[in-house]
Amino acid sequence: MAPDTLRHWLHPRDIAEARAAQAEMAARLVTTDDLPPPPWRLGGADASNTRFDPARRVHAAIVTLDPAGGVLATATESRIADFPYIPGYLGFREVPALAACWGRLAVKPDIILVDGQGIAHPRGLGLACHLGLVLGVPTIGVAKSLLVGEGEPGPDPGDSAPVRWKGAVIGMALRTRRGARPLYLSSGHRVGLATAAAIVLGATGGRRLPAPIRAAHQAANAARRGATSPP
DNA sequence: GCGACAG
């Protein structure tokens, strides 16, 4: 893509431009499987924010795990976000820092599990889609709550229910652990929903969140704790 | 106009 297109996708000057960038990206999104053959190295992406400064400094992390779950590589990036947190526009706040993490990550994963929505988003372009398009890498949206749509799975691990919104299925509510709130999965980029569900369920290991997301969360928190300057 | 609202 042209350099200025990347600027547009990462640093819109206002909401109108951000919406236009999301429309461009949505037109390029691939929501069916376009993956290398397994086994895959799974990655996790997440960001941590500071209390009392919720709309400024972001601490992002991407980790790579081997098929057995061991951490192969970690990269973090702490910076002042140039876009505030606005529901529906999270990508513009977190993707620039996550892209910096990707550039320094010593071992790249085949698929990234992203802490946020994929296409289960008002304009079909959640954080996972945004990151996948900017990096050109397969991604899965793994959210802990819904932004749009509805869906309630049964109580047993593995139980699922479609997430429906405006008459269409946009994702899947998946119970990964008994007694815990479900996860909401949706296609990010180049990964279909069925494959996404199999991958997430296989990486759960008895916990609510899949291992790559947990590892990324820990790395992002560690970056925040260890960050210099104002907490 | 009112309420909802990933992280």
Next chain:
DNA sequence: ATCTTGTCGC
């Protein structure tokens, strides 16, 4: 997102 360790329960 963040404030927070131990504690109650399966």
